[in-house]
């Protein structure tokens with residue numbers, strides 16, 4: 001993961017826009033995952049707490065356990081934004097996170113939908129501040145995070 005693949009202007013744009021949405025992070029996290037479940041409803045049954053999965057996206061989105069998952073996701077993005085100058089410091093953690101998601105049954109391809117949904121939530125949250133440059137910067141940061149997480153799938157495939 002090359003932190004310097006983002007220009008200083010892109011990094012600044014990411015920091016500025018993230019600080020705007022993190023004034024009320026959970027609201028945007030809910031928009032993010034609502035969109036994700038609209039686009040890929042088959043992801044809902046992967047969220048099981050105490051062995052029980054939700055019968056609808058609405059039930060899932062209303063559950064405290066699931067809201068905690070949203071908080072966890074937001075904290076990963078927050079860590080990436082805080083570490084823009086040293087993204088490689090997150091490599092081991094993100095690869096492990098990818099491996100955990102593979103074990104849960106998440107397909108790597110679903111992370112593309114997660115990315116699309118993130119951009120949707122940022123657009124809704126930022127309004128006119130969501131410029132094409134902002135979109136491109138976030139898409140690149142997200143791609144870097146997912147690129148490292150994807151190694152968790154490859155490691156399992158090789159039996160490591």
Ligand code: HEM
Pocket residue numbers: 043046047048065066068069072073074076077097100101104106110111114
């Ligand atoms: C396809 C979308 C996703 C699905 C279906 C999914 C599913 C899950 C499930 C079922 C768990 C275990 C239960 C829990 O902790 O709530 C989990 C844990 C977690 N997820 Fe996800 N997740 C998705 C996307 C993401 C993304 C995009 C991130 C961050 C970039 C993320 C970060 C985490 C973290 C930090 C944990 C806790 C891991 C631990 O306990 O060590 N998830 N995920």
